[in-house]
Amino acid sequence: MNILLVDDDYYVITALEKKIDWKALSIENIYTAYNVAQAREILLRHPVQIVICDIEMPQGSGLDLLAWIREEQYSVQAIILTNYADFNYAQKAIELQSFDYFLKPIEFDKLTLIIQKAVAKAKEQQSNEKAIHEGHLWQKNRKTMLEDFWRRLILGKDFPSSPSSFAAFMEEQNLPYKAEDLFLPVLVNLFPYDKSLGNDDKSLFDYALLNVMYELFQDPGFSVDSITEFKEYNWMVILKWNRSPDSWMIESICSSFIGQANKYLKCDASCNIAVSRTLEHIRKAIKELLHLNEEIIKHRNRIFWLEHYHCPEAVYAPPNLSLLEQLLNEDAYDAFLEEAGDYLRMLNQGQVLNTSVLSLLRLDIAQLVYAHLKSKEIEAHKLYTGRTGDQLFMQSLNSIEDMQKYIGYLVSTAAEHRHFAEQPKSVAQEIKHYIHTHCGDDLSRMSLAEIVYLNPDYLARLFKRETGISLGNYIIQTRIAAAKHLLETTHQSVYTIASKVGYGNYSHFSKLFKQDAGCSPNEYRKNRKEPASAPPI
Numbered sequence: 001m002n003i004l005l006v007d008d009d010y011y012v013i014t015a016l017e018k019k020i021d022w023k024a025l026s027i028e029n030i031y032t033a034y035n036v037a038q039a040r041e042i043l044l045r046h047p048v049q050i051v052i053c054d055i056e057m058p059q060g061s062g063l064d065l066l067a068w069i070r071e072e073q074y075s076v077q078a079i080i081l082t083n084y085a086d087f088n089y090a091q092k093a094i095e096l097q098s099f100d101y102f103l104k105p106i107e108f109d110k111l112t113l114i115i116q117k118a119v120a121k122a123k124e125q126q127s128n129e130k131a132i133h134e135g136h137l138w139q140k141n142r143k144t145m146l147e148d149f150w151r152r153l154i155l156g157k158d159f160p161s162s163p164s165s166f167a168a169f170m171e172e173q174n175l176p177y178k179a180e181d182l183f184l185p186v187l188v189n190l191f192p193y194d195k196s197l198g199n200d201d202k203s204l205f206d207y208a209l210l211n212v213m214y215e216l217f218q219d220p221g222f223s224v225d226s227i228t229e230f231k232e233y234n235w236m237v238i239l240k241w242n243r244s245p246d247s248w249m250i251e252s253i254c255s256s257f258i259g260q261a262n263k264y265l266k267c268d269a270s271c272n273i274a275v276s277r278t279l280e281h282i283r284k285a286i287k288e289l290l291h292l293n294e295e296i297i298k299h300r301n302r303i304f305w306l307e308h309y310h311c312p313e314a315v316y317a318p319p320n321l322s323l324l325e326q327l328l329n330e331d332a333y334d335a336f337l338e339e340a341g342d343y344l345r346m347l348n349q350g351q352v353l354n355t356s357v358l359s360l361l362r363l364d365i366a367q368l369v370y371a372h373l374k375s376k377e378i379e380a381h382k383l384y385t386g387r388t389g390d391q392l393f394m395q396s397l398n399s400i401e402d403m404q405k406y407i408g409y410l411v412s413t414a415a416e417h418r419h420f421a422e423q424p425k426s427v428a429q430e431i432k433h434y435i436h437t438h439c440g441d442d443l444s445r446m447s448l449a450e451i452v453y454l455n456p457d458y459l460a461r462l463f464k465r466e467t468g469i470s471l472g473n474y475i476i477q478t479r480i481a482a483a484k485h486l487l488e489t490t491h492q493s494v495y496t497i498a499s500k501v502g503y504g505n506y507s508h509f510s511k512l513f514k515q516d517a518g519c520s521p522n523e524y525r526k527n528r529k530e531p532a533s534a535p536p537i
Helices: 010-019 036-045 062-071 087-095 108-134 138-154 163-173 202-216 247-263 279-295 321-329 333-347 355-375 387-395 400-421 424-437 445-452 456-467 471-489 494-500 506-517 521-529
Strands: 002-006 029-033 050-054 077-082 100-103 182-192 222-231 234-241 267-273 303-305
Touching: 002 010, 002 036, 010 029, 029 036, 036 050, 036 062, 050 062, 050 108, 062 077, 077 108, 100 108, 108 202, 138 222, 138 279, 182 202, 182 247, 182 279, 202 222, 202 234, 202 247, 234 279, 247 267, 247 303, 267 279, 321 333, 321 355, 333 355, 333 400, 355 400, 387 400, 400 424, 424 445, 424 456, 424 471, 445 456, 445 471, 456 471, 471 494, 471 506, 471 521, 494 506, 494 521, 506 521
Parallel strands: 002 029, 002 050, 050 077, 077 100, 267 303
Antiparallel strands: 182 234, 182 267, 222 234
């Protein structure tokens, strides 16, 4: 496998040569060029499978080179580098079938993963060309067919429900399996660390994950027939035994995978292993494993065998709710989190937990926090609405750690807003600022209360106490002041100005304006534009 690096910047070429482990990527020869002309000469003289090329260069751009490569029908995977996040460049690169589009400055870890993908793509292309040449393209179709079969099976589609129809189904699907073949489903859960690749760039993370999986799940005793992500960060691995099932070997491989996931993928992982079954009964094993995945609490970095699982009766023994309520009322938020953490650690001591236990705990904790905020006139149901809260809520039943993270979010948000709400001047100041910057919007006690997540009546009382003026009158004063400024400084019509400051009804606006200024808006504008009379001599 050969690669060509094209960039007019000597230091970029040197950095690419030195900072990437080309040998590990199966790259044999590295060619370099500093302009398009040099790059063309190299491509004419040497077989090159991958090109990394800058867009902005003198004597012809990287896109010009890519267009020439496509015209000459070279089988090259092109990775485009640029300093500019310009969609037009990206669109042109896509039209010219570039493999990927990468922004400078270069992050070498991410670029290495992209080059890995390009190498894999180039190898696949070489294999396809060889298969076409040899008349064996059916092998690729067979692989695609098997992947599609297992995906549909995992998702619960198109599988015979009775043994009598199973043989006909096998023949119809043209599956390369025998009735006595044994398969083992392994369900892998992943928990990316904060600010890791799994959260920042999932497509690259998935590619790295598949590399790790295919590297570790290797043994003469089985083949990997499918690796499918059926739900975000939930993967199903289907192993086909070539000899008698070996539980110890599978556990050892899963243990190695968890270690590699921690170290290289920057995530926790758990492996749930089903029972080996024939194809006729594999659907049941997969369904049991999927049910288990929804039913039990995941223990991170552990291996769990389905055959050892006996559905425990969901017995919920709540924490000391009276103590937790007292800690909230005393604003002892750190002590509350410590008490909740001790309870979660107690739950986590080796037992298999049902999700219903954590669901009941989540309900109790949320009710305590919501009641606490309500007593402070804070509307919790609005405070916690949003992407972060919704995401943490959905993930909270995944594991003890996820529940602890959700409780931490509830309490830290409550503490932060409670501190803000206890500073009336800050609340009033924020409301005043919002009114000034949104005076043309539909302002009401309800809408303003949502800005600071307070009860509308409470906000109205607080605002008047701090400013000496009612919320409604302050809105009117602010709007009239804005209207005066527009009347003095622009030639916009009075109707337009009325609309801009939040009054769709001109008569109502004119009435309020006259009450404040002592004259109509038109008279106000006329008086302001007339020169002042000369003082008497």
